[in-house]
Amino acid sequence: MSRVALLATLLVATGLAGCDLLGDSPEKIAAAKEAEGRAIGSACRQADRALEDCFTLNKKADKASVFAGWRDMNDYMRENKMEAVKPQLTPGGARGEAKSEAKDDKDAKEDAHAEAGADGKPRSGGKHADS
Numbered sequence: 001m002s003r004v005a006l007l008a009t010l011l012v013a014t015g016l017a018g019c020d021l022l023g024d025s026p027e028k029i030a031a032a033k034e035a036e037g038r039a040i041g042s043a044c045r046q047a048d049r050a051l052e053d054c055f056t057l058n059k060k061a062d063k064a065s066v067f068a069g070w071r072d073m074n075d076y077m078r079e080n081k082m083e084a085v086k087p088q089l090t091p092g093g094a095r096g097e098a099k100s101e102a103k104d105d106k107d108a109k110e111d112a113h114a115e116a117g118a119d120g121k122p123r124s125g126g127k128h129a130d131s
Contacts, residue, residue, distance in 0.1 A: 037062040041069025045077065048084030 024032075040061050044054035051070055055063055076082070 033062055034065045037065025038069030038072065041066040041071070042073040043069075045070045045073035046085055047087055 040058050041051075041054060044051070044057075044066070049057075051067065054066055054070060055061075058066060077084070
């Protein structure tokens, strides 16, 4: 009988240990959301974003944790006399800059083409030909 009890205890312990393998517990999910919200808030404050802008840009984040992260970073920056860091990239990242430059080049070529006549030579008198 003691072998059966020992075997049953081992099976129950093994089953309970495997519960974490099936998915995260609600406590782990809540802690991860809290940490993510605080990180978002801290990043927003360091980038000198207003709290309202941060909420607007991160609608799925928990507002209380975003505010807590923003406030913590604000206190830290004041204590250490840190300046805000302005973002260098556009929201589209480096590709956004490349697209912007390509668009500027295309616009310049179209303007030059519009100023030229049908024969490719520049028109006299600006963009509009009188005769």
